[in-house]
Amino acid sequence: MPNRKDELELIIKKVIKRVLEEQKKIQIQEKIKNTYIVFNEDWDNRYYFLFEELNKIKDKNIYAVLLNEDCSVYKNKIEKLYTFTKVIKLEEFLCEEEDMVIFPVIKRDEVIHIASCLSDTKTTKLIKKCFENGTEIYILKYGIEKLTGKEPEKYKQKILNYYKEIFEFDIEIIENLKVVM
Secondary structure (H helix, E strand, C coil): CCCHHHHHHHHHHHHHHHHHHHHHHHHHHHHCCCEEEEECCCCCCCHHHHHHHHCCCCCCCEEEEECCCCCHHHHHHHHHHCCCCEEEEHHHCCCCCCCEEEECCECHHHHHHHHCCCCCCHHHHHHHHHHHHCCEEEEEHHHECCCCCCCCHHHHHHHHHHHHHHHHCCEEEECCHHHCC
16 A cells, blocks of 8 residues: 555656656747648548647647648648648658657658668658758657567567667657647
């Protein structure tokens, strides 16, 4: 049975954690000029989670970056779900150090390419540009491709190591948009 001292300690730790999270959020908000949300070539239903979060956010410069070549259908779909400052193609994407880029969904293969420093896909080219400009990069936790649990142990470890490598590149996985917006 926990005693009062343990309970008090736990409460203090929770309060400190919350204060630090809020402080980080404020620092990020003061620094950020533009926010870019990157949409993969194919529609993913996990984007609906993103739009639920976005609709709670006001007064921000939020741009949609479409990686799809034929983006007219894609553009129409996302514009019905949220009013972005502007919807742009990869070729129009310019980022600065004060900007932030968010990937609501990212494929496992893309993580492997990023960790291997390859810039051979639209996603990895965009990330390379972000690295070169000092732009902060975030991946939403619910957008990470999950393992099935049936994979060989060595494979699982290798994939986890790729994630560890991208963390070393200062790419952060965030629980939700509230963490940074």
